[in-house]
Amino acid sequence: MKILIIEDDRSLCEVIQQSLEKERYIIETAADFNSAAMKTAIYKYDCILLDVMLPDGSGLELLKKIKAENLQENIIIISAKDSLDDKLSGLNTGADDYLPKPFHLAELNARIRSVVRRNSGGQNHIVFGNIKLQPNNFQVFINEKLLELNRKEFDVLHFFINRPNRLLNKEIIAEGVWGDSVDQADNFDFIYSQIKNLRKKLQTAGATAEIKAIYGIGYKFIEL
Amino acid sequence: MTLSTKIFSQILVFFTAIMSVWAVVFYFVIMNEVRDETDDYLQIYAQQIITLHNAGSDIPPQKVVSNNSYVLRQISQKEAQNLPHARFFEEEIYIPVKNETEPARTYQTIFGDTEGRFYLLKVSVPTVETQELQFSIISAISILIVILLMVLLFVNYFVFRREMKPLYALLKWFRNYTIGQKEAQTPETHTNISEFKHLYEAVSSGVKKNEAIFEQQKQFINNASHELQTPLAVCKNRLEMLLDKENLPENEVMEIAKIENQIDKIIKLNKTLLFLSKIDNQQFIEKVEINFNDLITDISADIQEIYAHKNIHFEIENNGIFQLYMNEILAASLVSNLLKNAFIHSFDNGIFFVIINSDKLVFCNSGKDSLDKEFIFKRFYSAGSKENSSGLGLAIVESICKNYSLKIDYEFKNSNHFFTIQNP
Numbered sequence: 001m002k003i004l005i006i007e008d009d010r011s012l013c014e015v016i017q018q019s020l021e022k023e024r025y026i027i028e029t030a031a032d033f034n035s036a037a038m039k040t041a042i043y044k045y046d047c048i049l050l051d052v053m054l055p056d057g058s059g060l061e062l063l064k065k066i067k068a069e070n071l072q073e074n075i076i077i078i079s080a081k082d083s084l085d086d087k088l089s090g091l092n093t094g095a096d097d098y099l100p101k102p103f104h105l106a107e108l109n110a111r112i113r114s115v116v117r118r119n120s121g122g123q124n125h126i127v128f129g130n131i132k133l134q135p136n137n138f139q140v141f142i143n144e145k146l147l148e149l150n151r152k153e154f155d156v157l158h159f160f161i162n163r164p165n166r167l168l169n170k171e172i173i174a175e176g177v178w179g180d181s182v183d184q185a186d187n188f189d190f191i192y193s194q195i196k197n198l199r200k201k202l203q204t205a206g207a208t209a210e211i212k213a214i215y216g217i218g219y220k221f222i223e224l
Numbered sequence: 225m226t227l228s229t230k231i232f233s234q235i236l237v238f239f240t241a242i243m244s245v246w247a248v249v250f251y252f253v254i255m256n257e258v259r260d261e262t263d264d265y266l267q268i269y270a271q272q273i274i275t276l277h278n279a280g281s282d283i284p285p286q287k288v289v290s291n292n293s294y295v296l297r298q299i300s301q302k303e304a305q306n307l308p309h310a311r312f313f314e315e316e317i318y319i320p321v322k323n324e325t326e327p328a329r330t331y332q333t334i335f336g337d338t339e340g341r342f343y344l345l346k347v348s349v350p351t352v353e354t355q356e357l358q359f360s361i362i363s364a365i366s367i368l369i370v371i372l373l374m375v376l377l378f379v380n381y382f383v384f385r386r387e388m389k390p391l392y393a394l395l396k397w398f399r400n401y402t403i404g405q406k407e408a409q410t411p412e413t414h415t416n417i418s419e420f421k422h423l424y425e426a427v428s429s430g431v432k433k434n435e436a437i438f439e440q441q442k443q444f445i446n447n448a449s450h451e452l453q454t455p456l457a458v459c460k461n462r463l464e465m466l467l468d469k470e471n472l473p474e475n476e477v478m479e480i481a482k483i484e485n486q487i488d489k490i491i492k493l494n495k496t497l498l499f500l501s502k503i504d505n506q507q508f509i510e511k512v513e514i515n516f517n518d519l520i521t522d523i524s525a526d527i528q529e530i531y532a533h534k535n536i537h538f539e540i541e542n543n544g545i546f547q548l549y550m551n552e553i554l555a556a557s558l559v560s561n562l563l564k565n566a567f568i569h570s571f572d573n574g575i576f577f578v579i580i581n582s583d584k585l586v587f588c589n590s591g592k593d594s595l596d597k598e599f600i601f602k603r604f605y606s607a608g609s610k611e612n613s614s615g616l617g618l619a620i621v622e623s624i625c626k627n628y629s630l631k632i633d634y635e636f637k638n639s640n641h642f643f644t645i646q647n648p
Contacts, residue, residue: 081450102460217481
């Protein structure tokens with residue numbers, strides 16, 4: 001899969017590139033409006049990460065241009081301006097997702113996967129090991145056998161299955177599953193108890209993946 | 225005390241004092257003049273009698289003119305030597321016609337005739353008329369003072385009201401003025417009074433300067449926060465990549481995780497500051513009808529789960545439907561910040577009640593000490609410095625309330641914190 005990163009900050013561009021290359025994507029980069037416009041005109045990408053503020057133009061303008069040429073790329077806007085206006089006009093112009101800076105690489109990865117999956121059509125489930133998760137009807141199958149999960153357990157599994165093989169600390173998990181209201185929590189026992197139950201259920205059902213605790217920092221979803 | 229009361233009471237005091245002094249002086253001058261006239265008259269009268277008497281003519285009988293009277297009697301030489309030659313005095317005289325005594329002004333003199341006999345002559349004129357005159361003068365002066373005072377106050381009142389209009393207009397403008405609100409232009413006036421012109425100019429330029437500084441400050445916070453996003457993203461993502469590396473020793477992973485934690489805190493802080501500046505810039509425009517009863521129930525479910533370890537007794541008391549037409553994001557932020565605040569700052573096993581009435585929301589939770597009402601809504605104020613408290617939650621709450629003209633109050637009663645939001 002080929003991804004174009006349009007980002008003027010070299011350091012950030014480099015980290016994103018390294019992180020995505022680890023996922024075995026083919027990465028191209030562009031640091032300004034003109035080179036980005038040229039690349040999108042010549043090549044075809046599966047996904048474009050687009051920074052809104054570019055030194056010689058607005059990312060939103062580029063987005064309009066790409067959409068006007070009726071290119072079928074998946075576009076995720078990454079912006080330092082976490083503003084609703086930008087988000088709305090971006091999504092209205094045809095962006096597939098909007099990710100405010102600063103973000104987690106794991107989060108970016110998850111967004112790329114879900115955008116590509118959404119737009120590739122047909123496949124509306126996520127598979128990891130022998131686990132199959134269907135986001136639209138909140139069902140999880142292990143070896144094609146339905147696994148009963150409560151709402152929070154499903155959310156936690158959904159969060160992990162979108163971010164496999166990544167070390168996720170408790171804060172990220174809490175924020176991803178419980179939302180912004182957790183930001184001042186001083187105790188993450190509530191995550192621990194949900195994950196404990198989920199692990200037990202996965203194990204009993206014979207899943208070939210597990211949520212592994214890492215040194216009390218967080219967890220990693222890995223295939224056995 | 226208003227300016228008009230102050231001015232009018234001063235006018236009243238000074239004017240009354242000055243007029244009183246003037247009235248007293250006026251009265252004595254007039255009365256003195258009257259007495260002098262009387263005395264002159266008495267002297268002339270006495271002189272006539274003496275002349276007539278010494279010429280041997282008939283003296284007009286006393287009773288002809290009832291107002292004037294005289295007594296003429298012969299005295300011994302010795303008596304004449306002991307008595308003063310001439311003097312004026314007040315005395316009670318008997319008036320046979322009226323058969324009563326009346327106060328009178330008397331002139332007493334001693335004279336001798338050609339045959340060496342001495343006489344004592346007393347001529348008197350009743351002072352009743354003088355008393356009447358006194359009364360007339362006093363009442364006339366009093367009426368004059370009262371009328372003058374009324375006219376003065378009346379005229380002053382109207383002049384004051386008309387000429388002070390620009391001042392009151394300015395005060396009214398100031399009452400409604402809040403810094404940073406675009407629609408509040410500088411005040412305008414069409415006065416030709418130079419003091420007011422200068423005052424308006426001073427206020428206008430002061431306001432413009434303040435607005436500019438305020439705008440700069442807002443811009444600075446906004447820009448600084450924005451500019452921080454990218455470097456923060458780079459730091460965070462590099463640490464993340466480091467953490468994902470295999471075969472990293474445990475203690476190093478722990479250290480990196482701690483650094484990442486701190487960076488997350490900076491990111492959170494930065495985001496919150498941006499959020500605050502967006503609220504202040506009124507960038508949340510879309511509004512919908514929000515039912516706070518449902519909103520509080522929804523948000524509290526998650527928060528309760530997060531703070532379950534504190535074992536706080538939480539209850540929502542629905543006495544009415546609290547509904548507002550406002551932005552969804554801001555409504556959620558308002559509620560979640562107040563709920564979080566209470567959960568964070570309640571001690572373990574404490575209580576937390578949310579009471580919803582149709583016109584107000586009350587958040588009541590147990591606490592140890594009263595918070596400082598003055599600073600509690602200020603940015604970065606945190607009592608007892610909780611490690612995970614940003615010190616911005618209540619500042620956000622206040623900002624949102626201000627945006628929607630909601631009244632927020634804090635009180636500490638019976639070991640409970642009360643946060644009340646009132647819809648006026």
